[in-house]
Amino acid sequence: MLKPISSRSSLAILRRSQISSIYKNGVTSASLHSTPAIQRESLGDFALTDRVAIVTGGNRGIGLEAALALSTAGSRTVYCLDLPEKPGEDWNAARQSVAKLGGAGRLEYVTIDVRDQKRLLKTVEEIATKEGRMDICVAAAGISGAARPCLEYTEEDLEEVYAVNLKGVFFSAQAAARQMDRFRMPGSIILLASIAGSVALKAILPYNTSKAAVIQMARVMACELAQKNIRVNSLSPGFVETPMTTAIFSAQPEFQTIWSEQSFMNRLGKPHELRGIMTWLASDASSFCTGSNIVVDGGYTAW
Numbered sequence: 001m002l003k004p005i006s007s008r009s010s011l012a013i014l015r016r017s018q019i020s021s022i023y024k025n026g027v028t029s030a031s032l033h034s035t036p037a038i039q040r041e042s043l044g045d046f047a048l049t050d051r052v053a054i055v056t057g058g059n060r061g062i063g064l065e066a067a068l069a070l071s072t073a074g075s076r077t078v079y080c081l082d083l084p085e086k087p088g089e090d091w092n093a094a095r096q097s098v099a100k101l102g103g104a105g106r107l108e109y110v111t112i113d114v115r116d117q118k119r120l121l122k123t124v125e126e127i128a129t130k131e132g133r134m135d136i137c138v139a140a141a142g143i144s145g146a147a148r149p150c151l152e153y154t155e156e157d158l159e160e161v162y163a164v165n166l167k168g169v170f171f172s173a174q175a176a177a178r179q180m181d182r183f184r185m186p187g188s189i190i191l192l193a194s195i196a197g198s199v200a201l202k203a204i205l206p207y208n209t210s211k212a213a214v215i216q217m218a219r220v221m222a223c224e225l226a227q228k229n230i231r232v233n234s235l236s237p238g239f240v241e242t243p244m245t246t247a248i249f250s251a252q253p254e255f256q257t258i259w260s261e262q263s264f265m266n267r268l269g270k271p272h273e274l275r276g277i278m279t280w281l282a283s284d285a286s287s288f289c290t291g292s293n294i295v296v297d298g299g300y301t302a303w
């Protein structure tokens with residue numbers, strides 16, 4: 001039996017063939033039969049040290065949480081791309097807390113409309129040129145659109161939602177992937193889908209169908225880009241408390257209770273509860289994961 005080892009750095013000098021289990025403080029902490037090397041940083045394969053990211057919809061809500069998650073894991077710069085001319089209070093507070101982390105990381109804000117493909121391609125190219133790399137893209141810009149019975153939707157209703165949730169998500173992923181390819185670097189692209197892409201949520205047909213398309217978009221892009229070492233996955237959260245859902249509850253408060261009761265956990269999620277999955281998907285810890293749709297929904301779709 002192996003003796004307990006006292007420091008994480010000493011793990012790095014052990015060969016995998018020598019290790020069947022490792023004891024740290026008297027507790028088995030890892031089984032390393034197939035682990036080729038062990039990172040020395042405290043976050044291990046989850047570390048995003050020196051990486052550069054873009055996050056669309058990064059001014060607030062899930063996008064801003066993603067930016068915080070990526071920064072906390074060590075990213076050098078996270079560019080938050082969003083519609084308003086100036087970022088909001090939440091973003092400014094997030095920027096300050098990233099600065100307080102004391103590392104080299106920072107948040108930057110860029111005003112952009114993800115529906116504008118040409119401008120997005122140019123802006124992301126400029127960011128990558130300035131930083132000398134592009135590693136991560138989180139495409140979180142999205143809208144819920146109007147809620148109506150499906151028999152009443154107009155062409156304009158559909159186009160409004162598809163322009164952002166479908167085309168905008170694709171343009172963002174495309175812009176980032178071009179730069180990952182240009183710099184011949186591995187990359188991770190996370191497309192924000194929703195459980196609405198896999199199960200039907202009533203009265204929001206354009207949103208449901210746009211999210212189903214995003215799940216398929218991730219699969220198709222993952223297939224095409226795997227040889228370039230660019231991974232593409234979709235993330236499907238259940239209901240999460242953000243400005244998007246708060247606006248829905250202001251108009252129809254009953255939804256807060258209905259959506260909570262339909263989750264095993266009897267509550268909505270908090271944006272910070274997506275930080276772990278964002279970090280995992282963005283990092284080398286998920287290096288064998290591409291073309292997947294990851295569901296994080298408090299059990300909403302488990303029954």
Ligand SMILES: NC(=O)c1ccc[n+]([C@@H]2O[C@H](COP(=O)([O-])OP(=O)(O)OC[C@H]3O[C@@H](n4cnc5c(N)ncnc54)[C@H](O)[C@@H]3O)[C@@H](O)[C@H]2O)c1
Nearest residue numbers: 057061062082083113114141142192194239240242243244
């Ligand atoms: N909140 C939820 O319960 C939930 C659940 C599943 C999936 N999602 C998805 O997660 C993503 C983020 O949602 P959220 O709840 O944080 O929403 P949110 O409304 O709080 O944030 C969305 C952000 O996207 C930005 N945006 C919208 N249109 C844009 C455009 N054309 N160009 C650039 N930016 C634009 C908005 O300005 C906003 O900052 C969306 O794709 C949403 O569909 C949300």
